[in-house]
Amino acid sequence: xxxxxxxxxxxxxxxxxxxxxxxxxxxxxxxxxxxxxxxxxxxxxxxxxxxxxxxxxxxxxxxxxxxxxxxxxxxxxxxxxxxxxxxxxxxxxxxxxxxxxxxxxxxxxxxxxxxxxxxxxxxxxxxxxxxxxxxxxxxxxxxxxxxxxxxxxxxxxxxxxxxxxxxxxxxxxxxxxxxxxxxxxxxxxxxxxxxxxxxxxxxxxxxxxxxxxxxxxxxxxxxxxxxxxxxxxxxxxxxxxxxxxxxxxxxxxxxxxxxxxxxxxxxxxxxxxxxxxxxxxxxxxxxxxxxxxxxxxxxxxxxxxxxxxxxxxxxxxxxxxxxxxxxxxxx
Ligand code: AFP
Numbered sequence: 001x002x003x004x005x006x007x008x009x010x011x012x013x014x015x016x017x018x019x020x021x022x023x024x025x026x027x028x029x030x031x032x033x034x035x036x037x038x039x040x041x042x043x044x045x046x047x048x049x050x051x052x053x054x055x056x057x058x059x060x061x062x063x064x065x066x067x068x069x070x071x072x073x074x075x076x077x078x079x080x081x082x083x084x085x086x087x088x089x090x091x092x093x094x095x096x097x098x099x100x101x102x103x104x105x106x107x108x109x110x111x112x113x114x115x116x117x118x119x120x121x122x123x124x125x126x127x128x129x130x131x132x133x134x135x136x137x138x139x140x141x142x143x144x145x146x147x148x149x150x151x152x153x154x155x156x157x158x159x160x161x162x163x164x165x166x167x168x169x170x171x172x173x174x175x176x177x178x179x180x181x182x183x184x185x186x187x188x189x190x191x192x193x194x195x196x197x198x199x200x201x202x203x204x205x206x207x208x209x210x211x212x213x214x215x216x217x218x219x220x221x222x223x224x225x226x227x228x229x230x231x232x233x234x235x236x237x238x239x240x241x242x243x244x245x246x247x248x249x250x251x252x253x254x255x256x257x258x259x260x261x262x263x264x265x266x267x268x269x270x271x272x273x274x275x276x277x278x279x280x281x282x283x284x285x286x287x288x289x290x291x292x293x294x295x296x297x298x299x300x301x302x303x304x305x306x307x308x309x310x311x312x313x314x315x316x317x318x319x320x321x322x323x324x325x326x327x328x329x330x331x
């Protein structure tokens with residue numbers, strides 16, 4: 001049977017919705033194009049001396065790598081024609097970028113973390129690009145402080161031994177693998193399901209002195225010897241949430257980035273709009289959950305463009321247990 005390309009899959013799904021205008025279809029196909037361009041830049045970066053940091057910092061004060069900016073530029077360029085998108089916001093930019101308007105204006109807003117896990121760039125580790133798509137607000141183009149439930153699509157591109165594209169439009173999660181010799185993403189898993197529970201957890205435990213009592217107690221619980229409940233869990237932490245989340249999507253388990261009172265991250269590190277909302281949408285569509293510990297991450301309405309939250313994501317069993325720890329041990 002002929003392989004199913006990303007473009008064909010998306011087009012066929014569009015045909016299943018008679019009222020569709022085709023714009024969201026085109027937009028999703030463009031993320032595929034951006035993914036291929038970023039994958040090429042990553043493959044050649046070492047040879048072109050494009051590793052390393054710039055002198056600039058992002059809006060959260062983190063040093064930007066050269067490839068953070070290259071990936072950001074590629075994603076911005078990807079939507080600068082065709083009038084699909086009216087505004088883009090990114091972890092790497094202070095303010096939303098408003099595209100020059102067509103008469104009727106693009107119907108969508110895109111938000112992205114162009115290079116997730118950038119500390120992995122210089123060591124050839126796993127990286128990702130995360131994206132979220134909202135219908136443009138009728139009130140104000142740049143109104144992006146909205147609930148994660150308003151996302152119409154979200155996903156990520158994972159740059160590992162293979163380049164993968166995983167997305168949801170609210171009708172399941174689909175996984176594609178880039179076939180480099182033909183330059184196409186091919187359907188690899190239709191309707192991915194996350195296991196109800198797993199055997200692994202991902203967290204930067206070196207920071208545990210700054211965590212709450214509940215966070216420490218939960219991770220200690222994961223490490224206890226109790227074969228009857230599948231414990232102890234194994235740690236797998238890569239420095240790229242996309243990489244860690246992808247493992248959990250396929251194998252189950254939990255990823256956490258708690259609030260850290262000692263490292264200047266009292267609300268955690270992860271940004272609501274570029275990281276938490278899109279991955280929580282993917283998780284939920286695959287049967288998993290994203291949570292702050294106190295509420296479903298998709299219900300969070302950020303109070304600022306670069307707002308952060310403590311974040312846990314993964315199988316329903318582990319996320320529920322985590323919420324129980326937070327509920328019972330928090331003051
Ligand atoms: P960057 O995209 O700024 O590199 O951050 C990556 C990330 O948001 C997430 O992907 C990682 O799991 C986490 O940060 C790593 O942060 P620590 O180095 O503090 O563990």
